[in-house]
Amino acid sequence: MLFIATKTLDHFVAHATRTPLLEKLQDKGLMPLVRSARLHAYELALLGAERAREMERELGAQTEGAGEAPYVRGDIFCFEDFVHFLIFGAEGEPLRAGIIYEADTPEPQQKLDAFCRNVYEAIEAARGFTDLKAASALLEVDWQEQTTSVPESFVRFAAAAEDGAQTNVRSTMVADWLHVAGMLEDTAARQVLRRLVEVQREGRGAASLLGGEGEGVPESLLNRLAGAGLIKREVLVSCRKDARPLFRLPSPDALDVLKATNVLCSECGASIADEKADEIVVPTSLTTTLLQDGSWLTTHLRSILIKLGLPEAQINTHPVSGEGESRAMAHLCGEAFLFLLRDGDWTAAQARHALDEQARTDAPHLVIIATGKIHEEARQRLREHARRRTHGGRTAEVLFIEGMETVAPELQQAFARVAQSALNEELWPLDSSLGLNIAQLITTRARLLQKSGALRELAASAAGALAGSLREF
DSSP states (O other): OEEEEEEEESOOOOHHHHHHHHHHHHHTTOOOHHHHHHHHHHHHHHTSSTTHHHHHHHHHHHHHHTTOSOSOOEEEEEOSSEEEEEEOOOTTSOEEEEEEEETTOSOHHHHHHHHHHHHHHHHHHHTTOOOHHHHHTTHHHHEEEEOOOOOHHHHHHHHHOTTHHHHHHHHHHHHHHHHHHOOTTSHHHHHHHHHHHHHHHTTOOOGGGGSSTTTOOOHHHHHHHHHTTSEEEEEEEEOTTTOOEEEEESOHHHHHHHHTTTOBOTTTOOBGGGSEEEEEEEEOHHHHHHHHSSHHHHHHHHHHHHHHTOOGGGEEEEOOOTTSEEEEEEEETTEEEEEEEESSOBOHHHHHHHHHHHHHHOOSEEEEEESSOBOHHHHHHHHHHHHHHHHTTSOOEEEEEESGGGHHHHHHHHHHHHHHHHHHHHHGGGHHHHTSOHHHHHHHHHHHHHHHHHHHHHHHHHHHHHHHHHHTO
8 A cells, every 4th residue: 555745845946947957866866757758758759869858858848838737747756665756836836745655665754854855955956056055954944744634534533432542552452463363353263262252151161172072173273372362271170079160270380289289179178189180271351352342353453454554543443332333443645434343244234323323424435344244235225325425426435345354455455546546636747747647657566566576575485495395305
């Protein structure tokens, strides 16, 4: 997913200064893509590079003389994991410089600051100003950060949260390890944990889960649950005479210590060393809390959103409603997303609740997430509501997601659409200069580079595995 940061400078760059400015930036290692593409086209047209710059000057003069849009309206500068852009405003409008980056791009703000410094120095150099240190000293005073406004619907949602701050703190505490483990989005893991919670509620041990008639759980799954902090292993000591549970111990070592003390059974008087001891698995208190009200859904959603790159400040969650739905909201590029999650099926009855919630928040993007099925009647009801909103002139989108396993890729696509729309709004002045949609070019570039990176990692992994197997011979 792409993010945008922009700074503005209250300065008009004269048309005649713009091409020299781009040349100065190129001297600093910032290759202007639009200008380079134009020059290459002129070289092809002239069958050589000798007079390409002369054609550039001629066409620029003709464009200016005809009173059309300025020949140079800005440019973009591409790097491996980010893109800078520069948009020259009309007289009375600010100059805009920005960065388009991925969630894992290191230090994007520092990169933008360095770019703004280079732009300012290039402006002064193009005007013949020689004391570039004095020019760059004005950087912090003149450049203004352009912030995206927080949607009013998000502000209202956050203000209406009951104990929202406590919910968010709890979610933040467990989000990192819950996302890494990825356990609760696994249907089989949730079933095991629910059975453990039920067994514990009934006052029984969970030894049957370790094996037995049709109820065995793979040891690998139990190890993963224990590693994620969702279960713990204990030893249950029971009276051998009447099978009454006596006490639980945290480990076999604790039982060995107890046996050495010659403690006697309170039921039959026999030595503890002679009583029955079974290894059991029990859910932790965190598991019980997350499963009893479905709050694990918003906890896991929060971790997904953070991994996709959204800052904590742009995410808010509500406690589970009386109807059993978990609620959350996030905003990206000024657009609010309302998430309604249910640990089970979404029926027409829940669709009515969803419509009420969207009416209260007025969020343009509604995301319905279910661990079970989303009934067709519910889909139709929500789609019809979205169509009515669209006909009324308001943005309306409804996204249906079945199963937590698909939440991340589905949201990544939805966020990418919003990000591309924001890029279009920011970069449209450059479209006519290059003859194509610049925002689409950048988003497609990012997607292709991600695929190339994934293929390189796969190839490196395969090469490492092959080298390891060859060393065995």
